[in-house]
Every structure is written in C-alpha cells, then in structure tokens.
Amino acid sequence: MDDEIAFHLAMREEQLRRRGLAPDDAHAVAQRRFGNLDDVRRECVEIDRGHVRQQRTITILEDLMQDIVFALRGLRRAKGFAAAAILTLAIGIGSAAAIFSVVYGVLLRPLPYPDADRLVKLGASMPAISASAGNVSRAEYVDLLGMHSFSSVAAYDETDRTLGGDGRPERVYVAFASTSLFPTLGFHAALGRLFDDAEDRPGGAQVIVLGNGLWTRRFGADPQILGRTVDIDGISRTVIGVLAPADRLGRAEAFLPIRIDPAAHNQRGNHSLDVVARLRDGTSIGQARAELATYASHAAAEYPEYRGTGFEIEARPLRDAMYGDARPTMMALLGTVVLLLLLAAVNVANLLLVRAEARQREIGVRVALGASRGRLVRQLLTESLVLALAGALIGVPLAALGVRALLALNPSVVPPGAEVSLDAGVVVWVAVIVAVAAFVAGLMPALHAGRTDVRSAIAAGSAGGGRHGGRTRAMLVATEVALAAMMLVGAGLVGRSFWRLQAVNPGFHPDGALVMEIAPPRVRYDSSYKVLGFYERAMDELRALPGVRSVAATSNLPLSGEMADWMLEAEGRAASSPTLPSPDYTIATTDIFPTLGIRLVAGRGFAATDRGTDPPVIVVSREFARVFWPDDRSVIGRRLRFAGAPPEHPFPWMTVVGVVDDVHRASLSTPPRPTYYVLDRQFAPMIGQATANMTIVMRTTGDPEQLTRAARAVIAGLDPDIAVANLRTLSAVVSESIARPRFAVAVLGAFGLSALLLAVVGVYGVLSYAMTRRRREIAMRMALGAQAGTVRRLAIGAGLRLAGAGIVVGLILALAGGRALRVLLFEVSPFDPVTISVTALVLIGAALMASWLPARRATLVSPAEVLRGE
C-alpha cells in the first residue's frame, strides 16, 4: 500500500514540477490533492484483509470439493475395497448410533421438567428392619411440606385402575397426585385447568386431569372433553383439564387428586407414596440431606411407630431414582459398542493402509508435482470421511429400525417414561461418532502416506511399501484381536451370568399356568362380602373350564414387580427385642400353594375348613422362620399379628399352620425375603376391608395359551365392566422379569460375534500379504529341501504370533476392566477363568482358521519360478 501511495505522490510531484512549481510547493500540493494519507492507507488495508479472508475460505471450500470428488472417483475404481470398508463402517457406526440413541434416552436426555436437576426424590427407610427406601407415608409427607430446603414438595401414587363406564373397560395407569405436583414438575394444562386445593381435600369434588396421550387415544382429542365424566373404578369423575403433550410422569395417563388426610389412622407407618421435591434456589442437595437427617432423628425419637425400626429419609436426584436401575446395563452396552466402533475403524484403517501401498506410485507423483504433506494428509482424511459418511448413510437408518424393533420386543429394557428416539441430540452424537470413525480409520494411513519418500515410491511401483507398512498393519490387526478378545470376554461373562440367572429356581412352577389381573371397581364392590363373593364365583367358573386343574388368587404375583410388606409382631417377644426385617406379605385364596406350585415344607397349607369366622391362620416362608425363630426347629403353632394397630385395639393373633418354600419375589437375582401368606376371607374381617385387586392364577393341564379367550369370557360374563389386565402365561411373567439381562446378552453377543468376524478377516488379510512378501524366502527354503509341512508351520506360526499378542493384551485389558461389569453379573466373577480360557481358545482357533488358507497357498509356491522371476 505504501508503495502505491508513494508512486502516486511521486508522479503527481513530477507533473507539478514540470508545470513550473518549486519542488517544495509541488510536494505540498501533491499531498493536499491526495487527502489524508493515513486514512486512505488504513481503509485500503482493511479492505484487503477482508479480501484475503474471502479468498482463503474459497480456497478451502474448493480444495474440499476437489478432495471429495477425487475420493469418490478413487473409490469407484476400487469397488471391492470400498464395499469392504463401507460395510465395516456401516456395522460399527450403525451399532454405535443405535446403542447411543438408547443410552441417550435413558441416561442423558434431560427430563421433561424445567430445571430437572433441581428435582429430588425422597424416600423413607427403616434401616433396622431393612425396609426399602423408595416411598413415604402420608404423615411423613405432611412433615416434609415444612422443610426449608425445598421450594415445593409433591406426593403421588401411580397405580393401575379400570377406566370404563362405556362398555370398553380398560386398565390404565393413573397417578393420584397432590395439587403441588403440577407446579413442581412444571406441568401446564393445554385445555382447561389443573386441580386446586379444594378438590385435593377429603370430600372434595371428584375430578380428573387427562394426560394428552390418553385424551388423543381414547377420546379422539375431543375439544369438548371438559365437563364430561369419566369412570374410574366405577366412580364418575369430571374432566377439568388436559395436560400438554410434553408433560409425562412414568406411565401415568391421567391424574386424580390424592386427598391426603394426615389425621386418619396408621398414616405414619404405611409407606406407599412417591414424593418428589424441588430444591429451593441456592440450596444444595447436601444441605437438604442435612435438614432431612435432623428431621429424621427427631422423628425417630418422637414417634412410637419408629421404635425398634429406625427412620431415615433419603434424597436422590430424580433422574437417578427413576432410571438409576438401568444404568449398569446401559454403560455396559455403551462400552461394548465403543469397542466395536473402534474395531471397525481399525479394520478400515488396515484396508486403507493396504490401498495406500498400492497407490505408492500415484502418491509419489503427486508429491513430486508439488502437493504439500498437509494437503496430502487432508486428501486422505477426506477419503476416510467419505467412507464413514457412506457407512453412516447405510448403517444409521438400519440401526434406527433395529432399535425400534428391539424395543418393541423388549419394552421393559427401557425404564417407563424414558424416551428413546432419534432426534436432534442423538443426531449430533451420531455425527461425532462418524467423525471419530473417519479420523481413527484415516489418520494412520494418511500420516503414513505423508512420509512417502518420492524417489523410492515411484521406483518401487506397486509392490513396494516396505517393512514399515507391514509392521503397522500387523500392529493394527493385533489391536483388532485385542478388541475382539475384550468384547468376547464381556459377552461371555454376561452370557454365563444370564445362563445362571435363568436357571434359578423361582420357588414355584412357571410352566403350565395362566395369570390375569382383576380390579373390581370399588364403587360397586364396596363391601368385603361383595369382593370375596365375586372372586369366589369367578374362581368357581374358571375351575369349571376344561383343562383347568386348579385356580387361586393372590394379591402379589411373584416376579411381577408387585410387592408389599407389613410388619408383624411375634407373640412372646418383648417390644424392645432385636429388630426384625419387615416381611413381604401376600393375601391369597385357599389353593394358592398347589396352584402356583409352591412346595410345602412343614405343617399344612390353607384349607377350605379355614373359614372366615375362624381364628385366622398364617403360613410363613422358610426364610421367615429362619429369621424370626432362628433357634427353633418347629414354628407351627407360634402366633403373629399385624403391627401398627393402636395398643388398646391390637390386631387378632394369627396362628402359624405351615411353612412353605421360599419364592423369588423381586427378581431371580435377589435372594428371597421373609414372606407370609394370609387367607383373603380371614384378612378382610381383621383389617375391615377386602383386597379388591388380585391376580388370578390358573394351573392348566395343557397349553395355558389356549384358555385366554375362555378366561376373559368368564370375567366378562360375570361383570362386563371389569377389565382384565396382563393376561399372560406364568412363564411369560418369569421371562419378562429377566428381559433386561437377556437384551444385554443378545446385543453383546451379536457385537462379540461381529468383532470375532472382523478380527478373523483382519488376521487373514495381514497374513496373506505377509506370505506374499516372503515368497522369495519360502521359495529358497523349499529349494533347499524344506517340506510343505515346514512351510505350513511357518505360516501358521506367523499367524499365531500375530493373534497371540492381541489375545494376551486383550485378555489383560478385559481383566483390568472386569470390575466394572460386576454389577451386571449374577454368580459369575468378572475374572471367571472358564470364560477367559474359552475366549482364548476361541480366538486361537479363529487365528488358526484364518491362517490356514494363506499357509496352504504358501506351500503351493513353485520355488523355481519365484527364484527365476526375481
């Protein structure tokens, strides 16, 4: 710029001097005519800078386009290589995207509530009797309302009820909720309004707020829905509002006021509420926990209900409480898929290296013609990016379909309420995955090519490349084998664990029985007499069906996720005796043990002679007897009663008449807890209320599936307004309870097999190539008298050495990382020697298999030809 201005001024001065001006005057006039030098200079420099920036961007874009076109042309010429690379990447990227969309939905996607990380779930626990910490009692909830750490506290109880009244009874999940639930979770009414405090009081109006999904599904998104009535369990409720589509809580499709009355009886000991609270601004969860601890210790001292049991309240971040169970499985899946992606990328890197060696000459020429190393590297990386994108285009849609199919078959893999779908957040991550794949695959070959020595490259032509390339490839394949080893160990451990799990004896006979959940609407079945009567009639009619051996009903079906516990007092035991756990209880009908196939260990089961008016009897489980009376050989005749009654009106004593085998109730992997069984007709007069919701179990002689329609017809015939829910075989119940581990096994197994395949192909490729390069050496050996067997052994030895390094490294890494899998494993150690040795053997076998063909080909070399040809 300065030169330009100087030139201009010089020319002007010359012209002025020619016209007769003195040199000084000429200089002054020239400057004046020009104007402000600094301003002009500054402006021009600014303009130029912008220009340069523009040019640079254009150049980069042009280069990129050129690279892409070049890459595509090159790939079209090497279709075989392109197909192999794209397929491998499709598998890696597709699997990664699929698993990632599931993991994202469960672990990472923000909960659909504003400031969801300020929400916590509160749960009470009674440490001395190891009772669970998920729920809260009504009186405790009222106490929690006064905590300073929370800006709002809400209670809800999610349960399934019959939605009916129009002849189409349907079991839906509803949530009884306090008015504070809506502001706590940030719910808004899309139509109408949400309930107010007047409705949330005992005696308030019967109202209901519909979830958006239910409104659309069952009521056709009727805009006139407000004011209409809906029948829940026979009680008419007025629709006052519909929630916005994004507002979801677990499986609840509608919300009803919970009407907590803290003054009512036994409201402190009965823990059935879920409580969610929002931390006050500026309060940390640690501070909240401190306040809760203070409250709990005061309450434990003050209230008799906690005597002997202890009392604590826990606060867990909401996401953790809702989905925490699924975390170990998700992390295992994520870890494995990362390995698979890495494996696919390494495999492609290997392919690219081979290809690079074949293109040595071409690259050499380009370097000679002036391509900078940076440009070359960029070009090759673009190539791998193109491959990765192609792989993604194929893999991702297939993955999306696969995920949808898999979840449709295994819905319980994902916790209820978690949303798994391919949306913006997931797509961003898929893009990252693709970039990583491209980078890992392309980096080594690209850098390798950049180091090409021009002269030797052009001279060497096609078979060059040198030792360097061979060693890199061998290292890559060893890495592949290591990765495959890790994945196979993981799959093996999880597989063995699942095998053990599904072989666990549940404590009852799953095969040959049908179950269904029934809920007679409370409004018409408002007395124990009516409830008990209905079940008796239903069971009589079901028993009369051909193919039915016995029928019974139970309040909690094992392994179905339903559990309830109620503390018992044992006769002859002082109130301050060492604390006992709160046992699980089941209300059942007479034939429950033979129908479910639970073995009798001592005494007797229930009989028809145990009438409702007789002194109540109780049957306990073996674990119950062991825990409550550890030193006694016979517990028959001992007496127990329900705890929680006021001391002046205690519950009547129940006499133990039998002991049955333990049953897995929570899951096959959880050891059975102490359990007891009470007859429904004896329970009702004790408590004053019959258990209305029961599961009916029918033991059949043939295939239970055959009876589904008949069973449904019986119930409909007795009362068309009663919905039958979860009609399935008992073996299906057991199978669903282990759905998540089964899913993990299936996915990890599939990945492990893919890994094995890729590793075998990798070993084969490298060995093939190595044998080709050692043709001369082999020819010489054969000429000097070596037998085919020796040559074969040479080849196989090379193959085993190659794989061996990978196997050793892989197994060491697998052992190192094994501890992480411990949570997922059932009765299998993460260092299980059987799995490790089997994996090693499988990989050695695979390496042998991969080496066989190259070894055979090596022996077919004709020494004379080779030596002459060199």
Place this chain on the structure above:
Amino acid sequence: MSDAHADLLRSSLDLLILKAISWGPRHGYGVAEWIEQATDDALSIEEGTLYPALHRLERKGWVKTEWGISDNNRRAKFYRLTPTGRAQFRAQAPAWHRYSEAIALALRATASVTNA
C-alpha cells in the same frame, strides 16, 4: 456526507474507474489523470479516495491487479478489468445515464407540475 450521498458518489466513482481502465490496464495515478482529462478537470476529488474504491473493486472481483513497470520505469500496481467487471460496467453505465438525465430533466423544469 450522508449515506445516500456517499453511495451515489461511490458508485459514480466506480463507474469512472471502470471506464478509465476499460481500454487497458492503468495504475492508480493513471486513472486519476484520465478522470482529470476526461471531465475537463471539472471534478475535483481527493485523489486518495480512488484507492479505497480500487481496492473494493478488486475485492468484488471486478478488477484484477498486478505489479508492473510504469512508463517512466517505476514499479507500480496496475489495475485491469475482469470479465465480470466488464459485464457490470456495461450493465450499469446506461442505467446511470438514464438516472442523471431524469434528474437533469426534473431540475430544468420551469413550471410546477402539480395541479393547483
């Protein structure tokens, strides 16, 4: 100078520059000289303003530059029209003529044209 005024002046200057180099490459001083002669020295502009205009034209891609030797053996930066620049000039020059004629016509009007 108001924005509209500046814009108008800038585009007129651009047109003059494009015309100046339409016969062949010139350096910045050469362009200034030509404008002086062609307008009969009626236009007195600060010569410095030519340079930002020239650089802007280069950024737009209407002119290309290269360093060369001037008539009196000095090193100078020469500006040359690109095909795009030539096309732009051919499009804009007539439009400018029409515009200025329209203004001149309006300014020469002796009677008011609005209805009483």
